[in-house]
Amino acid sequence: MCGIVGYIGEGDAVSILIESLKKLEYRGYDSAGLALLDDEGKPQVFKSEGEISQLESILPKLSSCVGIGHTRWATHGKPSTVNAHPHVSGSICVVHNGIIENYQELKEALESEGFIFVSDTDTEVLAHLINKYHTEHPGDLAGALKSALEVVRGSYALAVLSEEHPHELVAARKDSPLIIGLGENENFIASDIPAILKYTNRVIYVDNLEMVTVKKTSVQVFDLEGNPKTKEEHIIQWDLEAAEKAGYPHFMLKEIHEQTSSIHETLAGRLQELEGDVTFEELGLDKEQIRKLQRIEIIACGTSYNAGLVGKYLFEGQTGIHTDVDNGSEFRYSNPVLAPSTLVIAITQSGETADTLAAVREAASYGCKTLAITNVVGSTMSREASNTIYTRAGPEIGVAATKSFISQLVVLYLLAIHFARVCSMMDADRVRKLLSELRKIPGHVDRILMDKERIQKCAARFSASKDYFFIGRNINYPIALEGALKLKEISYIHAEGYAAGELKHGPLALLSKDVPVVAIAPQGHTYDKILSNIREVKSREASVIAIADSDDNEISKYVDVVIPIPKTDVILSPLLTTVVVQLLAYYTALERDCSIDKPRNLAKSVTVE
Numbered sequence: 362m363c364g365i366v367g368y369i370g371e372g373d374a375v376s377i378l379i380e381s382l383k384k385l386e387y388r389g390y391d392s393a394g395l396a397l398l399d400d401e402g403k404p405q406v407f408k409s410e411g412e413i414s415q416l417e418s419i420l421p422k423l424s425s426c427v428g429i430g431h432t433r434w435a436t437h438g439k440p441s442t443v444n445a446h447p448h449v450s451g452s453i454c455v456v457h458n459g460i461i462e463n464y465q466e467l468k469e470a471l472e473s474e475g476f477i478f479v480s481d482t483d484t485e486v487l488a489h490l491i492n493k494y495h496t497e498h499p500g501d502l503a504g505a506l507k508s509a510l511e512v513v514r515g516s517y518a519l520a521v522l523s524e525e526h527p528h529e530l531v532a533a534r535k536d537s538p539l540i541i542g543l544g545e546n547e548n549f550i551a552s553d554i555p556a557i558l559k560y561t562n563r564v565i566y567v568d569n570l571e572m573v574t575v576k577k578t579s580v581q582v583f584d585l586e587g588n589p590k591t592k593e594e595h596i597i598q599w600d601l602e603a604a605e606k607a608g609y610p611h612f613m614l615k616e617i618h619e620q621t622s623s624i625h626e627t628l629a630g631r632l633q634e635l636e637g638d639v640t641f642e643e644l645g646l647d648k649e650q651i652r653k654l655q656r657i658e659i660i661a662c663g664t665s666y667n668a669g670l671v672g673k674y675l676f677e678g679q680t681g682i683h684t685d686v687d688n689g690s691e692f693r694y695s696n697p698v699l700a701p702s703t704l705v706i707a708i709t710q711s712g713e714t715a716d717t718l719a720a721v722r723e724a725a726s727y728g729c730k731t732l733a734i735t736n737v738v739g740s741t742m743s744r745e746a747s748n749t750i751y752t753r754a755g756p757e758i759g760v761a762a763t764k765s766f767i768s769q770l771v772v773l774y775l776l777a778i779h780f781a782r783v784c785s786m787m788d789a790d791r792v793r794k795l796l797s798e799l800r801k802i803p804g805h806v807d808r809i810l811m812d813k814e815r816i817q818k819c820a821a822r823f824s825a826s827k828d829y830f831f832i833g834r835n836i837n838y839p840i841a842l843e844g845a846l847k848l849k850e851i852s853y854i855h856a857e858g859y860a861a862g863e864l865k866h867g868p869l870a871l872l873s874k875d876v877p878v879v880a881i882a883p884q885g886h887t888y889d890k891i892l893s894n895i896r897e898v899k900s901r902e903a904s905v906i907a908i909a910d911s912d913d914n915e916i917s918k919y920v921d922v923v924i925p926i927p928k929t930d931v932i933l934s935p936l937l938t939t940v941v942v943q944l945l946a947y948y949t950a951l952e953r954d955c956s957i958d959k960p961r962n963l964a965k966s967v968t969v970e
């Protein structure tokens with residue numbers, strides 16, 4: 362996730378772009394840059410590693426009325442000045458949010474034509490492509506952008522500035538957000554509304570596969586064939602604080618909603634549907650090494666640990682590789698039994714958790730290969746592990762992890778599919794089916810989000826409870842743990858996650874009519890078993906909230922509330938049941954008037970033992 366901005370008008374472009382970028386820092390803040398045309402129409406590019414304030418400190422006094430800017434959250438290439446945007450080719454300057462999936466092949470083709478690449482980013486291919494087409498048809502910046510977009514695959518919200526076109530900016534969008542702000546003798550481009558709200562509340566939402574030519578006094582929107590489109594102007598009524606949360610009352614709710622796009626980002630460029638496989642540039646394990654793996658050891662803390670448990674079901678169920686999951690804090694003092702044939706996977710959204718880092722160092726001392734799954738490019742974990750896969754969920758502000766967890770799960774699914782394919786445990790057809798189901802998950806998540814009032818009502822009904830249980834079986838058992846953890850973290854209700862079959866070995870003694878039990882029960886090979894567990898619970902008069910498939914007509918006979926989820930392959934169901942337990946925790950905390958984004962005693966990144 363990154364933020365882009367653009368300005369053309371009569372105002373001071375430097376201060377406007379800097380102010381706008383600061384409002385987008387929530388989208389990333391590891392490096393930033395501006396490209397401006399000065400009073401003489403000469404391009405000036407400034408870039409810096411670190412936050413926007415760092416960029417601000419290196420800017421000279423400069424008079425300019427047109428420019429573009431970027432705040433970066435690295436996905437390809439580490440945070441550095443050279444990788445910061447704008448990227449430049451000839452007279453073309455580009456800022457981009459998104460991922461160009463086929464950048465490697467485009468880069469090779471452009472290099473063979475003589476284009477020289479200076480960064481490790483996928484975006485640089487866009488700059489060279491636009492430059493190439495602009496050189497072939499000078500005078501038509503929008504046409505050059507259109508030609509470039511015809512050959513790229515992936516997602517983008519981008520803005521282009523050229524010294525040969527000082528009176529216009531061009532922009533385009535596919536799967537990454539983009540808006541245009543309308544002013545008097547000035548217009549704005551931005552990833553999100555907070556960036557422009559100080560200057561105007563008149564907005565046009567750019568839709569997927571649309572391009573825009575933005576001038577001082579006009580804005581024209583086209584489809585990618587170049588046909589003009591009529592767009593509605595919207596008046597934004599939010600104040601700035603609400604706008605930073607995109608109108609949501611809390612970052613947590615915003616981040617729960619962002620899961621539709623973060624799943625997309627995590628998948629981008631990694632699915633090979635034709636071959637029936639998955640590819641990770643960053644894996645660092647060839648097929649032979651994967652086939653020789655005897656064991657996987659997953660190390661993580663908190664929510665990431667629950668993701669690791671889903672990983673255990675996936676690796677063992679799909680690849681047959683024995684997998685253990687340990688908390689970093691336990692593992693580091695446990696005299697582990699490890700051999701070089703063990704792959705150690707460290708899962709950590711922040712990449713900075715002290716216990717996980719110490720455990721990975723311990724594992725590395727046994728000669729094991731270490732693979733990090735993290736959300737933060739350049740984090741300590743990414744520097745210390747042998748290899749790193751990034752989850753690309755974008756910055757998460759709410760302390761309770763939501764979208765970073767879903768993205769960790771998606772990476773684990775992809776890894777398990779790849780390993781299963783390499784170890785001949787899954788054929789290409791099965792992989793293709795799973796990948797096609799995975800592609801549908803963002804749409805399914807969206808449907809759950811549209812039905813959130815049902816979950817809110819349910820949360821309100823049980824919000825006065827002192828204790829809660831979450832039960833699940835098999836691959837949804839870790840989601841029962843995650844549901845209980847989320848509820849504890851933000852609503853301060855005592856909650857426990859249990860393997861449903863274990864209730865009879867203790868917790869049944871605690872159940873009564875005042876203790877709600879959330880039963881995660883999509884249809885699968887343990888469905889009948891969990892129905893029996895639900896009956897055990899009901900006979901102790903506890904209320905049962907079932908999370909069940911939307912086509913399940915049976916379960917409502919036995920429970921008090923049903924929260925339906927769209928039907929998917931049962932092994933993918935945690936990606937949907939998770940969203941329900943997140944919303945249940947959120948609305949319970951809301952009902953109890955808790956500090957949702959900053960729960961008491963907790964921190965987003967725990968860098969102490």
Ligand code: G6P
Nearest residue numbers: 663664665709710711714762964
């Ligand atoms: C803290 C956070 C949790 C997170 C845990 C592990 O406790 O509040 O949300 O799950 O740390 O963090 P990590 O960055 O390693 O995933």
